[in-house]
Amino acid sequence: MSANNQQHNMEHQRHSLAHLLGAAVMELYPDAKLTLGPAVDDGFYYDIKFTGSVSESELASIENKMRELLPTWTTVTHKEVSKEEALGHFKGNEFKEELINEIADRNEVITLYTMGNFTDLCRGGHIDDLSVIDPASFKLDRIAGAYWRGKETNPMLTRIYGLAFESKEALAHYEWQQEEGRKRDHRKLGRELKLFTLSDLVGSGLPLFQPNGMIVRKAIEDYLWTLHSKKGYSRVWTPHVAKEALYETSGHAGHYMEDMFSVFGGTSKEKFYVKPMNCPHHMQIFADNQFSYRDMPVRYFEPATVYRDEKTGQLSGLTRVRSITQDDGHLFCRPSQIGEEITTIVGIIKEFYTTMGMIDGYWVRLSLRGDDHSKYLGSDEVWHTAEKALTDICIAQNLPYTPAKDEAAFYGPKLDFMFKDAIGREWQLATIQCDFNLPERFDLSYVNEQSEKERPVVIHRAISGSLERFMGVMIEHFAGAFPVWLAPMQVSILPVSEKFADYGEKVRQALEASDIRVTLSLGDSLGKRIRTAKTEKIPYQIVIGEKEQTSNTLTVEGRNDLKLENISVDDFIARITDEIKNRTLN
């Protein structure tokens, strides 16, 4: 079975388990009213109106009931019914009645699905035989409140969540991953390691970076620029606001307006928007030049903050934010140059994620246009050319890719890169997007060998995606223990007592002179100071006592039980400088 089919099968299995949950609840709580019960990414849930309250302590008995029913659910049957028949079946359940009436109003077929003794209103999408499911591969997870159909003015329902995977082992792995993820939660570590701040006065989804967080962020940003500057990219800078006319020309106005922040000038009385992306600005930088074919490709790089509005309730830490600093870049090339340019970008992506320790198990989604062509800007011919170019590169570069129909941006097809973090969770991060539409809309051109105007192709690319989200992912990936080149503090010097403070200070100065971020830790007991250094996840601790001072050497402790003894200050500086320069993982 292919990965895609397997995915499909799990979705059906989870959907069937939602029915099983509904059946178990109705056996135990006959007065409860079932509403909607879909499959989700890690299992399933059912929203239920109970007559009384239900606590998580009752989940065990519901789960037992599910396991009891499971072996009897060997067949799945369904039938089309009339509106009246359906309403008769769910008499007294105003939620199902509402759904039935809506389906009937849309003139759609009403179907009832039966497994075991349980019949539910359903569109289908089930496995044929539930009895093949390993009873240990699923479990009920937790209870939450949820408004009927997500609307705050509707009745509050009880949502019971279940987890379900292809095997007992996969479930256990997922639970371990979740537990490990909670320990590494970047919001918790962000506070403990003083990486960033969320302020009620500034607003939700608008994180402020503390000095420690800024060291990490700047190191990542500088590294990204290093990778690009070697490949012919130039830095540009564009303002954070622009007139509506820019987005009307780009075509974003019609598609993105709802997520945009509108701006009004108190003095000028003029209207602007905070930029939701940098592309329209970069088109203006290109347009202000008269380029010839000899100048192509033209490549711009700008790590720039764009702003997109989201509902306050959906914002979280660094991963769901309103201020999004894209490591953005746009390149303008001749159609014949697409292949070479995207190959270069793929190279940058591979190098970057190798450095970050995330290259294992990555895959690429090739997002193509769907059947409803009215959703997209640009001609069929343009779409065909762009989609073929990306597909050819996937094949030529031997990328582990999966074509995904209907997933393209409105302006063009794209490659999205998925990377796994240290605990195996998958993140969509880098992207390369072809765009034949913006050059048209901004009437961009360069002069070819025949002194004629030719239209360039635009390629959008982001390697980390957004610095905020990427930082959030990195904090959890490294569990806050950043490799030396990223660590806010790289070395802690711990004299065993004040007696060795002078030698400690001498060592500190030597390290600082070599641009190493170092702190001399004095005051508290040695034990407490060592604990503090470990809590702060400082990669290297140098303990200094009589022996070290006398021999003018160091004893260094590092991660993974590393211990360096009798190492000279110069040798240690050479070692750590080398690690920083090579961005070594440790």
Add this chain to the structure above:
Amino acid sequence: MSANNQQHNMEHQRHSLAHLLGAAVMELYPDAKLTLGPAVDDGFYYDIKFTGSVSESELASIENKMRELLPTWTTVTHKEVSKEEALGHFKGNEFKEELINEIADRNEVITLYTMGNFTDLCRGGHIDDLSVIDPASFKLDRIAGAYWRGKETNPMLTRIYGLAFESKEALAHYEWQQEEGRKRDHRKLGRELKLFTLSDLVGSGLPLFQPNGMIVRKAIEDYLWTLHSKKGYSRVWTPHVAKEALYETSGHAGHYMEDMFSVFGGTSKEKFYVKPMNCPHHMQIFADNQFSYRDMPVRYFEPATVYRDEKTGQLSGLTRVRSITQDDGHLFCRPSQIGEEITTIVGIIKEFYTTMGMIDGYWVRLSLRGDDHSKYLGSDEVWHTAEKALTDICIAQNLPYTPAKDEAAFYGPKLDFMFKDAIGREWQLATIQCDFNLPERFDLSYVNEQSEKERPVVIHRAISGSLERFMGVMIEHFAGAFPVWLAPMQVSILPVSEKFADYGEKVRQALEASDIRVTLSLGDSLGKRIRTAKTEKIPYQIVIGEKEQTSNTLTVEGRNDLKLENISVDDFIARITDEIKNRTLN
């Protein structure tokens, strides 16, 4: 006479010359109606309603008439008159009538000033004897249109501008400066050297930086960070929008609101402001820590773009913009640390402007509070402490300073640094501002030796002021011929013919490998390519021919008639690398 008195005297002289202009016009155009005629920074003007049109060709005869009247204007007399008497004097001049009625409505004294045979409505502020003025020290300059009292719905008047200085030489110097300034106009050079772009679609006052401009801008920004990173500053990052609550807490809401851009979220329906300054954000970063006296001072640095709204008509190039990237920094210290910290900042300012070749003739304005204390936030005690601290530093540091009453910011006293560019024009650039108010408003504290909470002092500082404006000043200061470390392109390699293209390419690669920005120029005739390199103001041209290729050396031409012959590639790389590293002026 002190510089201050001299300044005062020139203002009076210019004001008196405005009267002389009015008198000359009335002699030549008896039907004209005078309106308002003040002194300005470089002379004076008079707004006049002529019956017909007046062209610049008529300025000579008006100027002659002024010189004719001048020797007779040996006395200045004035008298207080009743409203009726004043109205009688200016019968038929609806502009003067409007002014007289307004003065009377405010119950203020109406005064008429008489010099020679000419009497004008005036508040005074003249020199005693105009006949001492050198007739060659002033001239009429140009004609412009101006609405009565600057309002578009009012009648259009003719504004005649005059230039006036303390001597003929000073006038000539000013005119040379103006002419030289026009040649160096950063808007013109900005286009020619492809430094920045103004886009109608993006909006006025929102410049976009082209790759060339960004090299200059980033080099300046990186240099500023280098200067600060050595002095204990940490980078921080804050978003460009914040809720109104932040500015209510900071107290900016009441004072700055008109210049601010308000923001509205399309999805969240929440209201924000684009930040007009970074201080309130930095207060939030400090507030999210529990600092002890051992942590003080805490120093934040953030080159961040703030946005302030100005009327479209007042925007120009890089010097009058809406997007202002401040090389901003805030430090939080104990009152006892103010002296040392400001001394450090003064050191940074001196080093930076020495590097830029602007240290000669700088002076400092010590801006103090005015008499109307209601205009300022904070207690009298707090103001006294801050003003004394700044004054003490001016004296101790032996700064060329001038106290300026009534020039303080609403939140505290400050030091503003004035620097002269290459043609002697003065620019207000660096600033150091004491602030005892924001720590109060944000209730900031650190814990002292007695474990008690203590209030820190905030010091705002900017070295370049704003990167946009500073870039504008630098473009004109260097007339586009940036020193090597700032030059977008540092070296142009010009083979005399295609025959030497290979050797040229070898040299190009060697320079590029040493991180030198270098271009190999081929195609056009050598003469044309050399002209292009000069137009692009590339510091070094390397001409390569038979001799150079045979001897494996270079012939290098640079600015100020520099010519290096028989220099090896390595020696040239060493030379230019040294200049870049030391940020040499050349």
